[in-house]
Amino acid sequence: MTQGRNQITAWLLLLPAVVLLAAFTHVPAVMTLFNSFYNTPRGVRPAKFVGIGHYTDMLSDPVFLAALKNNAIYAIGTVPVAIGLAMLMALIVNSSIRGKAMLRMSFFLPTILPMIAVANIWLFFYTPGYGLIDRFLGMFGFAERNWLGDGSTALGSLMVLAVWKEAGFFMIFYLAALQQISPSLGEAAALEGAGRWYFFRRVTFPLLMPTTLFVLINAIINSFRLIDHVIVMTRGGPDNASTLLLYYIYQTAFRFWDTGYAAALTMVLLALLALLAFVQFGILDRRVHYK
Amino acid sequence: MSVSALPQPLQSREQSFWHALEVLGCYLLGALWILPLLYAVWMAFHPAGYEVRLDLTAPLTLTNFIQAWNAAPFARYFLNTFVLISVILVSQFVICTLAAYAFARYDFRGKTLVFMLVLIQLMIMPEVLMVENYRTMVKLGLVDTVWAMGLPYMASAFGIFLLRQAFLTVPKELDDAARVEGAGPLGVLLKVYVPLSRPIYVAYGLVSVSYHWNNLLWPLVITNSVSTRPLTVGLQVFSSPDQGVQWSIISAAALMTSAPLLIGFLLFQRQFVQSFMRAGIK
Known part of the structure; x- marks a missing residue:
């Protein structure tokens, strides 16, 4: 077969994927940038060029700033906790404890259920006075609280749900990594009289590092991408106390129909994701190997 | 290879106490994780009056499923x-x-x-x-x-x-x-x-x-x-x-x-x- 024919075959094989990816990822990303410099057409009035107007508006938009701050708190609050728990769960499930299958099921089950379904269930748990959490705390004499309706607890309540939902998913990656670690390492360490904590700190944890970095990036992406629970439980409220960036984009585009401003907001999200991509492929890849 | 799977040659009484506590902790975590789903199952299969009353003699029912099924397509x-x-x-x-x-x-x-x-x-x-x-x-x-x-x-x-x-x-x-x-x-x-x-x-x-x-x-x-x-x-x-x-x-x-x-x-x-x-x- 000639080199030329090979080239044509390769491109024909790629054609459907390339067309679809271009149509729904690359072109929209470029168009988002383009549209972010125009305001939203209203009725007969066409879109007008506003330059960086949307971006300067953003700096004085309290909802955007709140969304950015909330998203940062959300990521910083959920990601390390979920990763720590995931590692712990994987160690438990990979140990010689009795009832491993049951434990694994209980950790993993939340991750395969729709976020919308579990968010509805948790909505009940958070119900002031009547819900499970207030009933439980009531036994210890705590007053009832409007968990989702109070600006100081709304975001935290969403974060607890997110950790519960995601930890089991990340556990799977750790479980896979743990099973690749040779048992002879543990035997050798035991012969040397190394304690379990010492062994974890000096052997297991470093060997899990590539997994941790991989999970870390994915967990951060998820914290920007998943807003189903915001839609169900708080709708960003009260007073934007629990709004996240993608939720604000959703609201701006499909509630207020201000697509020009939504495009500019999307650019901020794209910039953040690009930064993450840069960190992953540019810096961390020196240590993480995709064979 | 996990930490808790390490052989433990010296099992003193104190050690086995900590070990038992650790195992208990693992089960507690597992129970905590499954609890929300178990509770949802409880609510779904019992009459509305038992939403917050954990009574083991509560009658089982499929009414909730039937009502949900009929309430939306x-x-x-x-x-x-x-x-x-x-x-x-x-x-x-x-x-x-x-x-x-x-x-x-x-x-x-x-x-x-x-x-x-x-x-x-x-x-x-x-x-x-x-x-x-x-x-x-x-x-x-x-x-x-x-x-x-x-x-x-x-x-x-x-x-x-x-x-x-x-x-x-x-x-x-x-x-x-x-x-x-x-x-x-x-x-x-x-x-x-x-x-x-x-x-x-x-x-x-x-x-x-x-x-x-x-x-x-x-x-x-x-x-x-x-x-x-x-x-x-x-x-x-x-x-x-x-x-x-x-x-x-x-x-x-x-x-x-x-x-x-x-x-x-x-x-x-x-x-x-x-x-x-x-x-x-x-």
């Missing part, structure tokens, strides 16, 4: 979800297989660049670009169709990457042998690569099905009628707070919409976990 939503995930899965298998084959076994100009461009989608999922994708669907006249829900996901970077990795492990000799016997590129792909990568297809299939069964945001944006809405959007419409539905009925609806995944998982737990692990290792 869930049968239609089930059908819509089923059609949606089938369309996506079949298209993903075909499109990703072809692309993965090109990346694994062909040399062509710009290969590295195209591969990088594909990988971008791992970071920028279609829902992030929903504003622009919505505009595209309006132009194509596809709003509120199964195609609008599915098209952005069909060329999945994750699938292409996963299958490429699998194809790379197929010995080149098998490829050559099939070609000597006169098989064309597609013949080799179907006779050699696809059968040898079956576990990866199962893994990718399970991940994809559970992702799209659960997906809410993009379908919520792009659908507006009962005849296209998938289960997740249907549940969202059904349980909106202003509807004032009882908690026990909402629980029943939530469990009902997750039931096929839940039952599938409980039956094939091993395969599920292994598939997710396989998809995760890369």
